[in-house]
Amino acid sequence: VQLVESGGGLVQPGGSLRLSCAASGTTISNYCMGWFRQGPGKEREGVVVIDSRGDTSYADSVKGRFTISRDNTKNTLYLQMISLKPEDTAQYYCAAGPLYHSSSGTYCVRTPSGFVSWGQGTQVTVSS
16 A cells, blocks of 8 residues: 655644545555654654544544545545644654454554554644
């Protein structure tokens, strides 16, 4: 899977951005897809994960402000971000990972270790 992010940039606090992740080499609707971020001096953290059914899991810090979506016809993942804060400043990464199977059904691992394909990242800077 090849993933290419775009859409990052410099935005003022309270502003909005939409990140895109164009995928090739596979169909993203068959995978766990996620957005992760890594701020200066911080570990990479999960922002949101979406599974093949479209079920989502957001980090508490972005709930109500970020929305993940997937356009299967374009094989592209999106992250709409509103009400951006300086603490959202980070390199944002798109990632793809396998669905895992249990007696309860399929699920995604929500940490970076559960994802095997990564884009190169796009920088989001929130500053006045």
